[in-house]
Amino acid sequence: MFRRALAGFGLALCVTLAQALLAASAWADTPTFTLTFKEDGTFEPQRLEVPAGRFKINLVNESKVPVEFESLPLRKEKVLGPGLSSFLVFTISKPGEYPFFDDFHQSVKGTLVVKPAQ
Amino acid sequence: MDQVAFIVWRESVEALLVVGILYTWLRASPEGRRGMPWLWGGVVAGLLLACALALVFMGVSTWLSDTGQEWFQAIMALVACALVVQMVLWMKKNGRKLKSELVSGASSNVQRNSWWGLLILVMIAVAREGSETVVFLWGTVLAGAQQNQAWLLAAAGVGGFVLALLTFYILQLGGKIITWRRFFQITEVLLLLLAGSLLVNGIDHLISLEAIPTLVDPVWDTSGVLDDSSGIGKVLADFAGYRAMPSLTHVIIFALYWLGIVLLYQRLRPSTASAAVAARS
Numbered sequence: 001m002f003r004r005a006l007a008g009f010g011l012a013l014c015v016t017l018a019q020a021l022l023a024a025s026a027w028a029d030t031p032t033f034t035l036t037f038k039e040d041g042t043f044e045p046q047r048l049e050v051p052a053g054r055f056k057i058n059l060v061n062e063s064k065v066p067v068e069f070e071s072l073p074l075r076k077e078k079v080l081g082p083g084l085s086s087f088l089v090f091t092i093s094k095p096g097e098y099p100f101f102d103d104f105h106q107s108v109k110g111t112l113v114v115k116p117a118q
Numbered sequence: 119m120d121q122v123a124f125i126v127w128r129e130s131v132e133a134l135l136v137v138g139i140l141y142t143w144l145r146a147s148p149e150g151r152r153g154m155p156w157l158w159g160g161v162v163a164g165l166l167l168a169c170a171l172a173l174v175f176m177g178v179s180t181w182l183s184d185t186g187q188e189w190f191q192a193i194m195a196l197v198a199c200a201l202v203v204q205m206v207l208w209m210k211k212n213g214r215k216l217k218s219e220l221v222s223g224a225s226s227n228v229q230r231n232s233w234w235g236l237l238i239l240v241m242i243a244v245a246r247e248g249s250e251t252v253v254f255l256w257g258t259v260l261a262g263a264q265q266n267q268a269w270l271l272a273a274a275g276v277g278g279f280v281l282a283l284l285t286f287y288i289l290q291l292g293g294k295i296i297t298w299r300r301f302f303q304i305t306e307v308l309l310l311l312l313a314g315s316l317l318v319n320g321i322d323h324l325i326s327l328e329a330i331p332t333l334v335d336p337v338w339d340t341s342g343v344l345d346d347s348s349g350i351g352k353v354l355a356d357f358a359g360y361r362a363m364p365s366l367t368h369v370i371i372f373a374l375y376w377l378g379i380v381l382l383y384q385r386l387r388p389s390t391a392s393a394a395v396a397a398r399s
Contacts, residue, residue, distance in 0.1 A: 064264070066175070066257035068250065072346045072355055073336075073363045075322040079253055081176035082261070086184055091328065093335055099347055104125060104254050 030089070032056045035110070037067045037080070037102065043110035052117040054091045061085065067108075071100035074112065122258060122271055126278025127285075129251040132356070134282050135312070136202075136243040137161060138289040139305045140236065143209055146298060153233055160237040164244025171249035172256065185327070192323035194242050195316045201239035202313035206306055207382060208232050310379060311358045317375055318359035321368055333366035 035057050036044040048057070061067050061080040069078045069088070076088050092098070095116045102108040140157055144150035173179035174187065182190055255275045262271040292301060324330045341362035346355040354360035361368060 064257075065261045066253045068254075072322075072361060073341065075326055079175040079250055081178075081253060082257055084177045089326070089328075091332075101347065104258075106121075 030054055030056050032058065034058045034060060035069075037061045037063050037108075039063045041105060041108055043102075043108065045110075047111045047113055049113045049115060050090075050092075052093055052095050052114050054089070056087055056089050058087045059085060066104060068103035069100060070103040071098060071112075073098045074100060076100075077103070120274075122255075122274035123278035123281065125254060126251055126275050127281040129247040129254070130279055130282035131285055132247050132312070133164070133243045134286045135289070135308070137240055138286045139309060140205070140240065142290060142301070142305070153236055156233040156237045157240055160240025161244055163237065164241040164248060167241060167245035168248030168252050171245060172252035175249065175253045176256065188323055188327050191246075192320050192327065192329075194246055195320035195323065198239060198242040198246070199313045199316035199320060201235050201242070202309050202316065203379070204232075204235055205239060206309050206313075207386070208235075209302075210306070210386060308357075314372065314375055315355070315357055315359035318361060318364075318368060318372060321371055325365065325367065330367055333370075335365040336363035337366050337369055339363050 031051060033048060033050055033055065035048055037060065038044050039062055041063065050057075059069055059078060059080060061082060061084050064082050066079065066081050069076060069080070071077075074090060074092070076090075078086060078088060080086055092114050095114045098112040098114065100110050100112060137157070144153045144157060170179070170181070171190075174182045255272075259268050259271050259275070262268045296304075321330070325332055339362060344351040344354070344360070344362065346352060346360055346362040351360060351362065359372060364372075
């Protein structure tokens with residue numbers, strides 16, 4: 001059963017990798033935003049406004065400690081060591097306010113504001 | 119300071135729950151004790167994997183790209199989910215008729231596969247949360263060193279781990295106070311709930327990767343009633359897969375998971391013969 005499970009996941013992996021390659025070709029026109037973990041333990045910006053649909057957020061950790069971007073409504077968790085940068089790609093169709101926080105410093109919170117697409 | 123201890127406790131407790139329950143199960147029978155080396159082997163492998171992942175998170179090593187990390191997380195969660203379910207079903211069968219099975223050579227082969235499954239399950243459970251703990255402690259202690267607080271912070275981290283060990287010990291104690299049968303029933307439910315939350319976590323990652331569609335997103339929003347980012351909602355999210363704003367894909371797969379569990383249990387119940395068939399398929 002275990003081997004079969006592994007084989008199944010292997011197959012799923014191949015299929016989805018192929019899909020990911022196809023999706024990568026649609027990269028160019030993705031709106032991109034930046035969210036910074038400041039050294040004083042705040043997000044910059046605190047409220048990040050984005051259009052509904054597919055968009056990309058660059059995460060920059062300017063602080064001297066590791067941080068973890070986390071949001072269950074946004075379905076993301078991302079650990080960043082001190083001084084590192086990375087990015088996350090979102091696809092959110094429903095406008096509204098989505099909270100996120102730093103899981104390593106739980107008082108540090110922010111909001112993603114998704115505006116209706118024009 | 120308390121925050122450091124709390125985060126370490128929270129990150130360790132999931133792994134300790136899995137290891138603790140499996141440990142108690144194995145200890146209960148002489149045949150199970152033979153699985154102990156596999157259990158501890160899994161713990162060691164998990165710690166090594168946690169450190170390897172931590173190196174990636176800290177930007178020291180780049181053996182996994184950003185997308186690679188996401189895939190790795192998705193696959194770890196899904197494999198762990200499958201292995202938890204397999205383990206629960208295997209233990210359930212095993213508890214009933216151990217010795218007769220062990221005599222035949224074919225079943226010792228099954229046994230061997232299950233031990234490997236056990237090792238990998240423990241490895242993933244330790245590595246998943248362990249990697250974050252390593253990054254958190256490492257970074258926090260390094261930052262603290264500049265303010266001459268390193269020892270204090272390290273002590274808080276150790277304190278958190280000791281708290282988690284205490285939780286582990288209480289679990290062991292629980293296995294002694296209540297009857298074995300009751301302990302098995304409770305931990306069985308806990309593990310199946312945890313497997314459900316691992317499944318939901320895996321779906322989160324797959325949706326993030328756009329590997330699977332969301333269909334309708336979200337189907338409903340219960341964040342006003344029970345928020346999944348804090349308090350009880352967060353605990354339910356971590357240990358039972360609760361989501362305040364699930365996609366239709368989440369709802370369908372989660373429902374299929376529990377339906378599958380119910381069906382498997384019904385097949386296990388009537389006779390041991392059909393149980394053996396169910397386990398092999």
